[in-house]
Amino acid sequence: MVVNKRKKSRRKLGSNTYGWGKNKHRNSGSRGGAGNAGTGKKAHGKKPSIWGSNYLGKDGFVMKGVVEVNNCISLRDLDDRLPHWIAQKKATEKEVNLGTLGYTKLLGTGKLTRKIKITVERATGNAAEKVKAAGGELVVAQ
Numbered sequence: 164m165v166v167n168k169r170k171k172s173r174r175k176l177g178s179n180t181y182g183w184g185k186n187k188h189r190n191s192g193s194r195g196g197a198g199n200a201g202t203g204k205k206a207h208g209k210k211p212s213i214w215g216s217n218y219l220g221k222d223g224f225v226m227k228g229v230v231e232v233n234n235c236i237s238l239r240d241l242d243d244r245l246p247h248w249i250a251q252k253k254a255t256e257k258e259v260n261l262g263t264l265g266y267t268k269l270l271g272t273g274k275l276t277r278k279i280k281i282t283v284e285r286a287t288g289n290a291a292e293k294v295k296a297a298g299g300e301l302v303v304a305q
Contacts, residue, residue, distance in 0.1 A: 235267070235268040240273070241273075248264065283301070
């Protein structure tokens with residue numbers, strides 16, 4: 164025997180919501196949301212479309228304030244690159260300005276084999292000692 168069931172909307176005819184409740188069945192509510200709604204953190208809800216993306220929240224951190232970036236060069240690299248810079252006329256046999264070459268800091272790794280005047284924005288204590296030991300001069304210019 165077939166039971167004729169009345170629709171909910173017929174029983175509540177005359178009310179504003181027609182049987183759907185106050186906050187449901189509006190906009191995207193009855194579909195569970197719009198867009199990627201329902202794509203959550205849990206394993207059963209993770210979709211391949213969000214793999215490798217930043218969908219689930221913030222990624223990494225941002226440091227507050229000014230971040231100081233030093234472009235460093237060691238004494239070993241300086242000694243290796245000096246003949247190339249002299250050939251390009253970016254330095255001379257007696258003097259090199261690392262600021263014009265894009266370097267901000269001189270590190271003390273390696274050893275200097277030439278007597279040369281080096282101008283740089285910053286230098287480590289070890290680098291200053293090694294330049295003086297080689298007979299050169301280190302000018303720290305701000």
